[in-house]
Amino acid sequence: MKTPKVVPMIKDVTLTIKGVTYRFFFDFNAIAAAEQLTNHSVNLLRALEFKAMTAAQLRALLYASLLRHQPDITLEDAGGMLSNPMHTASIVQAIADAYMAACAEPEEGDSKNE
Numbered sequence: 001m002k003t004p005k006v007v008p009m010i011k012d013v014t015l016t017i018k019g020v021t022y023r024f025f026f027d028f029n030a031i032a033a034a035e036q037l038t039n040h041s042v043n044l045l046r047a048l049e050f051k052a053m054t055a056a057q058l059r060a061l062l063y064a065s066l067l068r069h070q071p072d073i074t075l076e077d078a079g080g081m082l083s084n085p086m087h088t089a090s091i092v093q094a095i096a097d098a099y100m101a102a103c104a105e106p107e108e109g110d111s112k113n114e
Contacts, residue, residue: 012069013098017087023069024098031102034064037075048099050092058082062091065098 013024037060050058063078082088 011101013094013101015090015094017081017090022066022081022094024065024094025068026065026098026102027068030064030068033067034060037063048096050096055079055082058092058095061095065095 010025010027015022015024034057038054038057048061053061059075059079059082062082063073063075066073066078081091
């Protein structure tokens with residue numbers, strides 16, 4: 001008997017800032033990384049509450065959501081992206097969209113047991 005293999009089909013969210021396209025992605029590892037970076041002060045399995053977040057929490061979420069596709073990004077890079085108020089709203093929306101993509105119900109054919 002084969003062990004069931006789950007293939008996650010979480011969609012990326014993209015955002016272009018100053019000609020650079022960033023790919024946002026949340027999976028369990030990204031959620032855990034963000035929680036670690038904030039000393040577990042954000043329970044990301046519960047919900048995102050942007051209005052109640054600190055700057056450190058938002059920076060950690062941005063960093064964790066970018067890490068999979070931009071492995072060379074640093075926390076400082078993430079903080080720099082948030083430093084421009086003209087980009088902050090778009091970044092927060094992309095984080096929320098990526099988080100919702102990770103929480104979405106799987107569509108038919110998204111996962112497969114082999």
